[in-house]
Amino acid sequence: xxxxxNKFVKGLLLNRYPQYTVFIVMLAGYxxxxxxxxxxxxxxxxxxxxxxxxxxxxAILILVAVPFFGRGWCAVCPIPxxxxxxxxxxxxxxxDKKPKRLNLRWPKALRNIWLQNVxxxxxxxxxxxxxxxxxxxxxxxxxxxxxxxxxxxxFERRAFCRYLCPVGGFIGLYSQTAPIExxxxxxxxxxxxxxxxxxxGNENGYGxxxxxxxxxxxxxxxxxxxxxxxxxCPHDNIAIxxxxxxxxxxxxxxxxxxxFKAFIMLAAAMIYAGVLLGPWGAxxxxxxxxxxxxxxxxxxxxxAIIFLVLPGLFTLGIxxxxxxxxxxxxxxxxATALIPLGLMFWIAFSLxxxxxxxxxxxxxxxxxxxxxxxxxxxxxxxxxPMLTSILxxxxxxxxxxxxxxxxxxAQKAASEIKTSSIPVVAFCFITTLVMLWLLL
Amino acid sequence: xxxSELLSRIxxxxxxxxxxxxxLIIWARTPLIHAQVxxxxxxxxxxxxxxxxxxxxxxxTSDDVAHGFAVGQMDMQSVDVLxxxxxxxxxxxxxxxxxxxxxxxxxGLNHWRMRGTIEVSGSNADLEPAPAPxxxxxxxxxxxxxxxxxxxxxxxxxxxxxxPSAINGQQLAANLPITNYQSPDYYRSHSxxxxxxxxxxxxLTGSQRWDVVASIWQSNTTPESLANGQRLYAQNCAACHGExxxxxxxxxxxxxxxFGKGMSSANNGRPVDFSxxxxxxxxxxxxxxxxxxxxxxxxGMPMWGSIFTEExxxxxxAYLYSFQFNYY
Numbered sequence: 033x034x035x036x037x038n039k040f041v042k043g044l045l046l047n048r049y050p051q052y053t054v055f056i057v058m059l060a061g062y063x064x065x066x067x068x069x070x071x072x073x074x075x076x077x078x079x080x081x082x083x084x085x086x087x088x089x090x091a092i093l094i095l096v097a098v099p100f101f102g103r104g105w106c107a108v109c110p111i112p113x114x115x116x117x118x119x120x121x122x123x124x125x126x127x128d129k130k131p132k133r134l135n136l137r138w139p140k141a142l143r144n145i146w147l148q149n150v151x152x153x154x155x156x157x158x159x160x161x162x163x164x165x166x167x168x169x170x171x172x173x174x175x176x177x178x179x180x181x182x183x184x185x186x187f188e189r190r191a192f193c194r195y196l197c198p199v200g201g202f203i204g205l206y207s208q209t210a211p212i213e214x215x216x217x218x219x220x221x222x223x224x225x226x227x228x229x230x231x232x233g234n235e236n237g238y239g240x241x242x243x244x245x246x247x248x249x250x251x252x253x254x255x256x257x258x259x260x261x262x263x264x265c266p267h268d269n270i271a272i273x274x275x276x277x278x279x280x281x282x283x284x285x286x287x288x289x290x291x292f293k294a295f296i297m298l299a300a301a302m303i304y305a306g307v308l309l310g311p312w313g314a315x316x317x318x319x320x321x322x323x324x325x326x327x328x329x330x331x332x333x334x335x336a337i338i339f340l341v342l343p344g345l346f347t348l349g350i351x352x353x354x355x356x357x358x359x360x361x362x363x364x365x366x367a368t369a370l371i372p373l374g375l376m377f378w379i380a381f382s383l384x385x386x387x388x389x390x391x392x393x394x395x396x397x398x399x400x401x402x403x404x405x406x407x408x409x410x411x412x413x414x415x416x417p418m419l420t421s422i423l424x425x426x427x428x429x430x431x432x433x434x435x436x437x438x439x440x441x442a443q444k445a446a447s448e449i450k451t452s453s454i455p456v457v458a459f460c461f462i463t464t465l466v467m468l469w470l471l472l
Numbered sequence: 473x474x475x476s477e478l479l480s481r482i483x484x485x486x487x488x489x490x491x492x493x494x495x496l497i498i499w500a501r502t503p504l505i506h507a508q509v510x511x512x513x514x515x516x517x518x519x520x521x522x523x524x525x526x527x528x529x530x531x532x533t534s535d536d537v538a539h540g541f542a543v544g545q546m547d548m549q550s551v552d553v554l555x556x557x558x559x560x561x562x563x564x565x566x567x568x569x570x571x572x573x574x575x576x577x578x579x580g581l582n583h584w585r586m587r588g589t590i591e592v593s594g595s596n597a598d599l600e601p602a603p604a605p606x607x608x609x610x611x612x613x614x615x616x617x618x619x620x621x622x623x624x625x626x627x628x629x630x631x632x633x634x635x636p637s638a639i640n641g642q643q644l645a646a647n648l649p650i651t652n653y654q655s656p657d658y659y660r661s662h663s664x665x666x667x668x669x670x671x672x673x674x675x676l677t678g679s680q681r682w683d684v685v686a687s688i689w690q691s692n693t694t695p696e697s698l699a700n701g702q703r704l705y706a707q708n709c710a711a712c713h714g715e716x717x718x719x720x721x722x723x724x725x726x727x728x729x730x731f732g733k734g735m736s737s738a739n740n741g742r743p744v745d746f747s748x749x750x751x752x753x754x755x756x757x758x759x760x761x762x763x764x765x766x767x768x769x770x771x772g773m774p775m776w777g778s779i780f781t782e783e784x785x786x787x788x789x790a791y792l793y794s795f796q797f798n799y800y
Binding site: 057059064075117401404411 | 473477480481483484487488490491495496498499502531533534535536557558
């Protein structure tokens with residue numbers, strides 16, 4: 033179903049002002065979050081930066097934005113804006129005269145999501161401190177903003193979003209499951225199009241900031257839903273469509289960086305469930321005491337689970353299956369089945385701490401810097417977990433649903449490459465059992 | 473540049489300046505007093521200035537755990553200072569001087585180091601009659617005027633075989649000429665063992681003499697004083713010395729590990745055991761007053777001279793002896 037066939041929706045996307053308005057609000061909020069982290073109370077549960085970034089934003093992202101809108105967050109993310117405005121020399125439509133910028137091409141060897149895998153792992157390894165310490169959160173948010181500005185000053189398009197953003201990597205991975213997509217309407221129109229303004233830009237808009245040629249889009253992973261191509265396409269050949277969930281997964285990935293992203297996310301959800309929600313004090317201490325010998329052991333185990341244990345078990349499972357394809361290709365393709373499972377793991381995990389900590393959102397709104405304000409009368413509201421009665425059933429539903437979803441995806445992926453899906457389903461089953469044990 | 477572009481840039485600039493400037497200005501104009509466990513700096517700032525006779529409002533917040541706030545030797549209820557929340561306290565100081573404020577919650581091993589000062593300045597002209605010059609007015613504490621060496625060993629050579637009973641002692645004392653023993657001056661300047669020793673001229677048995685000593689100690693306190701002493705003890709002493717005075721409070725092990733070298737070997741490096749009769753029955757109230765006022769040099773024992781009033785110290789001492797004597 034084409035959403036852009038609706039005149040109101042189309043008008044909303046073509047007009048720059050609605051998006052611009054959201055951008056201003058998001059950027060102001062982002063900068064306020066940085067400041068709150070740096071000058072506000074160091075008590076995480078009372079600081080806007082921690083509460084809004086790691087509780088409110090995370091809840092919206094993983095429970096709503098990613099599952100239903102794919103890269104919807106990327107469409108309004110404020111991080112690339114200052115750099116992009118500098119790069120473009122404008123904040124609205126393209127200027128009459130292009131500014132002189134370096135606009136270098138991103139190095140070919142790095143045109144993958146390995147750097148995003150690394151940046152996510154770095155944040156994940158330090159998450160014990162990052163998620164609880166406002167000034168660290170403030171510094172990381174500022175570092176992301178300035179890195180994006182720096183990369184925009186050197187490289188063309190949104191190099192930070194496409195290749196480095198620790199969040200963008202997994203949003204892209206899971207956006208394949210979302211029931212929304214940006215696609216072309218007619219391939220022939222794109223093939224015949226002169227100048228490819230969707231990629232190169234024209235007077236109506238900029239060339240794809242995500243370095244994607246929309247005519248070749250087959251999955252959501254690298255489309256940031258910035259809507260520039262809708263503005264630049266002279267043939268009205270770009271559409272936003274509603275579609276069934278996980279439509280992109282019908283065609284399994286062949287890339288190892290994406291396969292490992294699936295493992296990283298799956299394993300990280302399990303480790304977080306153990307560290308942040310589990311009853312093991314020593315494990316928590318190890319994760320929180322960055323730099324201590326216990327933390328190094330934790331980091332080694334963390335990385336070993338992600339890069340050795342889970343991929344190793346997965347490989348052992350598929351090793352003996354009959355297939356004409358090499359093991360590496362089978363590994364990459366079958367790992368596609370882990371995408372819905374990983375997403376549901378994250379949803380189940382996030383439900384737990386979001387419902388537990390949501391009460392802090394109201395207190396933090398009333399006194400975002402911990403200065404004694406009471407803007408909305410909730411500054412002294414007592415902490416109380418929310419909807420605890422539905423938590424366990426909801427988590428179970430998410431995990432079991434994820435398992436079924438992954439099993440179905442595994443069948444399709446295995447069928448596509450003509451091999452057995454049983455080892456993958458078994459792997460998903462075992463990991464789901466572990467996650468159930470960790471959460472319930 | 474197009475007009476729309478210019479307006480957009482202006483709007484962005486306004487929004488960003490607002491997002492940065494507004495919180496910065498408000499933050500700079502909100503002087504908070506931050507509390508952190510002593511290991512991380514204690515109170516910040518730890519010196520506050522005020523004017524005598526003028527109300528001063530303090531905005532207190534904790535950056536880590538729950539703390540409490542009170543001003544020593546001042547009639548005020550302590551207030552909680554909770555993590556990330558701001559507690560406002562308004563104080564009015566009648567007299568110029570230097571006041572000590574302190575944490576009233578056991579926030580960590582070095583809790584007692586969480587102290588700061590409020591320097592109250594101003595003329596007394598509009599206030600209450602000024603006190604006489606400080607040096608002439610202040611009386612030396614009793615332990616000083618008695619010339620006690622509060623660090624000298626003071627063990628009782630003889631201790632009772634069971635806890636002395638004040639009730640029994642009252643009946644026995646009724647027939648004894650011991651009125652002078654019951655005066656506050658005598659009580660404060662003598663240890664229980666000294667009184668026990670002086671009672672050796674009577675026909676009482678050792679056990680009976682200890683009962684009489686208990687009754688003398690009881691006669692120098694009141695249920696209200698004991699209750700006040702108990703409250704002070706629970707609030708300020710129990711974490712190290714233990715709820716029952718046995719030197720086994722929740723911080724006792726950590727104190728022994730951190731300050732053990734500075735402690736007398738009799739304690740094995742642990743906080744003093746008030747349930748130990750050898751130690752307690754050899755100590756006079758004046759000697760205990762000295763230890764409380766000054767603190768234990770080189771040990772984890774804080775000095776309480778700037779915190780407790782004299783009356784509070786005597787109440788606390790009376791309560792300490794209740795670990796030895798059965799008053800009721």
